[in-house]
Amino acid sequence: MCVENTPPPASRLTRRGILAGAAALAGTTAALAAAAPAGAAVPAGAPGSRRPEGHGATGGDLVIDGATLLDPATGRVTEDAVVVIVGGVVRAAGARGRTRVPAGARVLEAHGKWVLPGLVEAHIHLNTATEARDAVRKGATTARSGSTNFFQDIAVRELARQVPELAPRLRAAGVFVTPDLGDTVLADPELTPLAKLKNGVRSPEALRRVVEVNLSRGADVVKTRVNERAGLPEQDPLAQVYDREQLSAVVAAARRGGKGVLCHSYSEKGCHDAVMAGIRSLEHGVFVGERTLHEMRRRGTYFTPTLTAIAGLAESDDPVLAERGRTYLPVLKRAVRAAHELGVPLAAGTDSSGGTVDPIGGEVELMRAAGLSALDAIRTATTSAARLLGLQGSVGRLARGFAGDAVILDGDPLADVSVLKKPVRVVRAGIPV
Template sequence: MCVASTPQPPPPGRLTRRGVLAAAAALAGTTAVPAAAASASAASASAASASAASAAAAPDSAPGGADLVVEGGRLLDPATGEVTEDAVVVITGGLVRAAGPRNRLGGKVPAGVRVLRAHGQWILPGLVDAHIHLNTAAEARDAVRKGATSARSGSTSFYQDIAVRELARTAPELAPRLRAAGIFVTPDLGDTLLADPDLAPLARLRGGVRSAEALRRVVEVNLARGADTIKTRVNERAGLPEQDPLAQVYDHEQLSAIVAAARRGGKGVLCHSYSEKGCHDAVTAGIRSLEHGAFVGERTLYDMRRRGTYFTPTLTAIAGLAESSDPILAERGRTYLPVLQRAVLAAHELGVPLAAGTDSSGGTVDPIGREVELMRAAGLSALDALRTATTGAARLLGLDGSVGRLVRGYAGDLLVVDGDPLADVGVLTRPAHVVRAGITVRQA
């Protein structure tokens, strides 16, 4: 069944900046966004799109950044593995102005600027959570406090992530720098049909969102509402005992239609997956990153390396299933986790790019440091595990020129930890200090 008897025009972009964005802000519990959305609604849809594109290209230039000097600790650069003793990091207006040993900075340390002393501690860039569901302002704030200064949304039900992204641009201490995914492209939208009037024609579809036209429609609504990426699925969920995570819900042709619609808007696709065939269909359809992917096969990993497809295994979420009080979920977690750990190590050894993501949702935010810890447990070196949440994840999000390192011109986002992360990555789960755009958001 088609979306409608006649072709539907593309959804108007103006609704993003007024009604939908304001509603998303209300659902997310933010207050800064609606006023901005109302003022922006006076601009044309094309101007709004251009503004969003500009902000996405320079996410670290958002207003609200502060000046800060962090001094005295050991500075770790994940890109090179270099450790600088007695380091100083100078942040001005939310950006790194200088970073290096104290004896080389000379007069670059400004007078009268607030100082965070990190003697005996380690300094490293803020971490990136490449798969997280942020539905409220409280969750966004919690993610930052636990070390995720940048993130990619794994979708929300009512565009709350769009509002959280805007909150992060105006009040960076309250939310991670965010790549928003909008709503999930899935066969059964459920109450998400109420997220946007342009989804209403899908309500009467027999069998749900499955035709090429319906799939394209959901992608187009997401793009018109300002999504930075598109989230879809190939398998059912592992976290619901009544579902079979190996059951496939979209085939290669349907996934290809989603990817094509996203590419027309200049966006990539992240795909929820579990089964071997599902993973292969998703990768060969052209997705940007494979999420979960417990049973990904060797042939698919080779395809991923050739295509540059990222693997975001969300080990934290799978490990969490093993601790469930539901016996089905607990058994599923115990079975899937070692399989997924082997897949992670095989991917790493083949050269498949990895990104850390917690898949936090439902009001509970797991520290992104826990995902790094599980990457290490899967067999990666401590430095390579750290890279999955810094330089690697930054490349996936298109932020590799501004996030993941502490060098001149990069975002003034950092963690201070009480221990050597190259000896024990577990210190990342309990940062002593978290700084977002020069603003201290967590302090021991």
């Protein structure tokens, strides 16, 4: 899918400018921040103040009391648990009698509920502060961007560090490395020379240039494509736009900056070329074949199928898109099941864009429908997705030293994963949202 929005372009931003932009975003949503009370932050250097990778400088103190705790890493279930968060970081989590609650701590009563770590959304397009806030409210406390048109995700990442309850902790992708940049050519003055290229961004030099601009702007990952889009009726999702050599140029440029590549893909040949080029994760991948899945397992390449986006096509008013969705969804579910059985790592991502944020819990439900166990489906949006983002030591679990992010649910997700679609409360960095 990978629908790109086109809000007005921003001027060229230095890191200082990005922080200023984030502050402006935070200012426009100050009333929302006030509505979500924050706990006191732990002073730097105080006991328990060490912040794992991916944490900003802001966090709250909170005790989540009485819920049934699920640890996705082990599958262990602890009834009547206590989770202690100090300065946005978990200090302790476990059975009541074994977990000390600080005197005078702010308590969030959760008796009769279940508590899980905040969910990880591995493919989303966050273009506005409203979308970022909605993602958090729906349970995605950590996310990976699937690109934006004008580096909005860079600013959203900074917003998340300054006011965590307003945005998920974010791995930003910057702008899409694609043959036709469209209005994105205005995202940075360094991109404008590419507008004169008759065949678009295809040469090794042009591909490297877009990657280099992304890296200079602070992108955490690089997003490219091998096929056309499924979400536009006039495009053929099986048509290939980059060959293996071009994809290799993107991967090589990203690796020089220490970054991985996520690749929009549909056809089997496109998927195989992308994996052989060395991408970090395959996005969509409806027609990925067995030979490619074996190669993905060998290389440790992740599969982010975005089942939510494909299912959404089937509900389109456009007959071409609706038929495409009805045809593609069962094929993709079979691919997900085959990938899981082979041991290919899976990550949950909705590919939300265009102002609508789908709950990441819905993607977990579709993973379950594709044949994964409830626990394995939950892992695609917790421990497995955290590893993809390089945050396995700080998100995806509620354990000492991990982020104080949590979703509180009305029911047992191991019995019915659909409860993940509507968390009754979300906690971001120790702050109830």
